[in-house]
Amino acid sequence: MQLATIFLGFVVFGFSENIKGPAIPRIQLDFLLNESQIGTLLSLNALGYLIACSFTAFLTRKWGIKRVTVAAFTVMIISGVFIFFSNLYSLFSASYFLMYIGNGMLEIGLAILGARIFVKNTGMMMNLTHGFYGLSSTVAPLIASGLMRVTINGYTLDWRGMYLVMLSLSILPIIFALLSRFPGDDIKQEERVPFRILLKDPVLWLMVLILSFGVVSELAVGGWLVNFLEKSYKWDAVTASGMLSAFFVCFTLARLLLGPVTDKIGFTLSLTIFSGFSAVCTFAAILGEEAWAFLFAASGIGIAMIYPTVMAFISKRYPNGSDTAITFTVTLMGLFSVIGNYLIGGVIEGVKSLFKADSQLALLRGLQAGYGFIGLCAALCSVTGIILYVYLHKRQEVI
Structure with missing residues (x-):
């Protein structure tokens, strides 16, 4: 039951995160938004994610991980209902914000649960469970594109109905969570590593940077790749969504197959190698x-490994403080996500302004620069991994 909750939880999480790719161009058209406004919208939603991350660990200690997990899925269902009825941009923004509150709670809840359960073959199991996120992410853009065209009794679902249907799938993991018993809620407070001790560890701060750069690069693909391909190369929605799905095929296969590699060569070295590979693929695809x-899709092989490997690293280094360490790193990661999405939209608009207004060349160069920022984040993730490896190697603490 615990595994079913985690696996289905990551499936729903993948859907909620990556159905936005095909939906954003339609949302943009309905509400007449430019790229900068889309970047701001995604940043504000990442802020909701950040807020949820900041209080979920506290709720976990008070309520237990079971109630928090059920609450997270319930919030996502409610947000889907609100999105369906959002005819005004203000209501849509609030509904989307609420969905990211649920996402943030779910992110922390599943990460804590995984850290408690997977005490052996940690890298492999973390990547395997996160592989279910990749599986749903692979099919999410295609399912979203298909659902937006479904007509029921003369009513076309469009993006609003699509969000309602996809987020309603949260009922499935709720059922398994209610039937489960979760470990670790009985750990006494005095047995946990104090937060002030964690804050003094430079390794934790380096993990914050690695996770932040890696996840900004990962999540930005779901929000910007379809938009990039449609507007830069005039691809149709189905073809562009297919490339996003190809990205998540590579993403998923990497997590399903390469998890044992992280256990074999070490978590620290894995972070450096895989993020560097993603950066090279992204820059080569742009140039x-x-x-x-096709290298946009191949970049998923590298970036897929960052998040679960960081979670495995934390669970090994802080066995009695993983709840607090995970919450701290993921919360600050959310802050970087807010800034990252805003910067991508700002970079696109800034570079466009350097060329003739409204020209195709201006749009192309702007989108290339914005996507180049995604590649830069992956490169910075790799550089920070090198710094972490050197620091740990000197102290003979490499994990």
């Missing part, structure tokens, strides 16, 4: 333009 677009 090679349309002919090299």
